[in-house]
Amino acid sequence: MAIRTKTIDLLPEIFRTTTNEKFLNATLEHLVQPSQLKRVEGYIGLKTGLGVSAADAYIREPSTTRQNYQLEPTVCYKKTNTNETQDLITYPGMVDALKSHNANTNKHNRLFTSEYYSWDPLIDYDKFINFSQYYWIPGGPDSVDLKLTDLVSQDDYTITRGTDGYTFDTIKGDNPNISLMRGGNYTFTVNQTGNPFYIQTDAGISGLVPGQPNQSSREVFGVENNGDDNGIITFKVPDADAQNQFLTMTKTDDVDLVTDLRFDEINNRYVSTFLSEQGGIDGVKDLDGKTIIFTNQNPGDGSES
16 A cells, blocks of 8 residues: 655644645645556557558547657667667657648558659759850869958058048049058148148047046057148058067056156156145045056156156
């Protein structure tokens, strides 16, 4: 005789309330009770064939499909080069899958006895059908050498400021796009007194890097006389590795602050005087023990301070 276990008895006595008992009876109670199996006797499988009679006692299935296809072969997919099963699909499942793709599954004989199958060869059908209309080169076409003939390493531009923007003497249209070559040397001649001309890293008229109000967008490496309104601005476009020393330099300490002030503007000055004039660095007034990077050079100094 099976022993019946009630889930309410597994709780501490203080939690054995009527509400908890109703909840457990509706949920966990079914999981802890012993199974109640019913033994049945009968045949399963096809009712036609040699030595088989439809009048024999066959076990009834809940649906006609399961009754008709109890022991039909199942498609089995195995993992490559192994005997491990990857997926299985029963015969009714395969028919249902075909039906979901709009196949006519009313007659299975018609569905599986056809001598023709749809096949997608993954080719360009036009080349296959109109073969004679194409030129076929076994080794492929000859290689084509491309040269950057439109880019020059040195050029001079005369720029004029108009009502709709800027015009270049050698390029048509207002505000044209120009391409510069790394390592090239270019000059921009301007004559627009009162309207400085800048080469900068970001668009806008503020002269600041978006999101970094303490960094100028007009301090471009390789540009000389930037912001002139009547003269010549020179841009020596740096090579891609021109500033690699900042990537390979030895790390000495973590950096706390960055400033565009020069070293000689801070060195040997009273802290109180510096703070009253500058308000600190990036708003930080407690500079004791801080590591600072200076992005500008001292006058006459050829290296970063």
